[in-house]
Amino acid sequence: MLLIGDDWAEDHHDVEVQDATGRKLAAARLPEGVDGVAKFHELVAKHGGEDLEPADVIVGIETDRGPWVQALIAAGYQIYAINPRQVARFKERYGTSGAKSDKGDAHALADMVRIDRDQLRPVAGDSEQAQAIRVVARAHQTLIWERTRTFQRLRTTLREYFPAAMNAYADLTLTAPDALELLVKAPTPAAAAKLTRPQITAVLARHRRHNRSAKAATIQAALRERHLGLSEPVTAAYAATATAHARVLIALNEQIAELEGQVKAHFLAHPDAEIYLSMPGIAEITGARVLAEFGDDPTRYASAKARKNYAGTSPVTRASGKSHTVQARFVRNNRLADALQTQAFSTLRASPGARRYYDKQRAREAGYNPALRQLGNRLVGILHGCLKTRTLYDEATAWSHHAQPHAA
Structure with missing residues (x-):
């Protein structure tokens, strides 16, 4: 050796x-x-x-x-x-x-x-398909995180010189393509105040907004409100910065949409996709992220507990002398934890059994996040069983041990 x-x-x-x-x-x-x-x-x-x-x-x-x-x-x-x-x-x-x-x-x-x-x-000995899903799913999520960071920079910049823009485009959201296009078109308060209603309506129409006339009137009125201003050179400098952030967001939106198609295509081609999609709270993107981080090596997780430990949903026990505490795991795969949190939240409406399980945890005075984490832990165990037996999710089977007493 x-x-x-x-x-x-x-x-x-x-x-x-x-x-x-x-x-x-x-x-x-x-x-x-x-x-x-x-x-x-x-x-x-x-x-x-x-x-x-x-x-x-x-x-x-x-x-x-x-x-x-x-x-x-x-x-x-x-x-x-x-x-x-x-x-x-x-x-x-x-x-x-x-x-x-x-x-x-x-x-x-x-x-x-x-x-x-x-x-x-x-x-893990993951298949080439799983490796491909991991590449595109991680890239897609990284771009979304980068978009969030860029949006925060843009929002901070606007607050310092043009807060009226945040109010004007609040209904559109600042990361939306039409809001970004209007901001690039008129990045200063003076230029924005000169935007006509037809100009605003034309931008909204290009991006297929409903109720365009009413939205255009609201935006125009917000842009023309009186507000505190800065000197012209300082305003121009801020406007150049905001325009740069807006253009980066436009590019990120385009690439995120492009990668989303790649994520879905690779995921749907995987033989485990049907099992993942049968789980409540999982659609193509969430399913791709969960599969990417768990992998598809059938020998990697010896038990449901091993999969839960890797997911970071199972608690950590700390015992020393008379002290004995149970705490959440904070050292974990953050990408997987984020995807499982999204799934757990979505199941509250998609699965009656999951909702009962969550309500049971809250009744025990567990907080929102701890209860959601315990639900996610249970869902990981159910997923492990489905993958091991190669069967689709079944609501009655999954929650049979947690059914209401009168249903027994």
């Missing part, structure tokens, strides 16, 4: 090779790319011998993505993706100075897969 720690950077990998006893056999810096992978295989061949099976090569690395990781998986090696925080805590065994080096990290990674391998999670 060979244990290998791989500390990766943008253009190189520092690796350390150990045997089963922890004896250091080799250390090297390998270039990124085909040449680096070839040299990695040479190290394995040199120190493993002819009888070494690929599955006996154990690699610890701080990522689970990229061509390098996929190349090692394709070679048949066992790959463990280790959180950098875990590596930092593990290194405290060697000393508390906080010193860091690439070689030291490679040594720690090799030690971790040798000593604590049973406590680590191997990289």
Whole structure:
């Protein structure tokens, strides 16, 4: 058996090779790319011998993505993706100075897969379809998060020089294409006050707004209200900033819509899509995000509890002496947690059983978020059962243990 720690950077990998006893056999810096992978295989061949099976090569690395990781998986090696925080805590065994080096990290990674391998999670053998869904679903969500950040910047800018615009476009929402087009067309209070009703109506018509005449009149009146102003040079500077943010939002809206189509197409082509869509509160985008983060390796989660632990929906127990507390997990996959929170909220209307379960938690004086998190935890368990048995969600079966007493 060979244990290998791989500390990766943008253009190189520092690796350390150990045997089963922890004896250091080799250390090297390998270039990124085909040449680096070839040299990695040479190290394995040199120190493993002819009888070494690929599955006996154990690699610890701080990522689970990229061509390098996929190349090692394709070679048949066992790959463990280790959180950098875990590596930092593990290194405290060697000393508390906080010193860091690439070689030291490679040594720690090799030690971790040798000593604590049973406590680590191997990289899942997800299908190519699941990997493709993960790429587009994460990109789509990242652009949405970026749109939110850009919107906050735009809103802050408008509050400082043109608060009337926020009132004028409140019914449209500032991230809507027509509101952004009007803002770019007239980014200063003076220019906005000169917008005519036909000009505003034409923009609303291009974006298929209903009740255009009434909306145009409301917008025009709001833009022409008296308000405190700034000097012309300062206003012009703010207007240029707001225009830049608005144009970025327009581009983000276009790309989000484009990626949304890609997310749906990849997700619907996956064989598990039907099971995910049978779950209450899940549509194409939410289903794609949940599948992307859980993956589709059937051996990855040994039980529903293992899936819940990975999802971060199950609580953490802290017990020391006479102290015993149960707390929510805060170190978790935030993308998955966000998707499951969205699903749990949606099920309150889509599933009578889910609603009863949620109300039961609230009756026990659980707060809104804790009750929703417990509902999400239950939904993860139901999803695990459906995937394991390859059956669609059934309302009566899913909530049979939580039915009302008189329904028994």
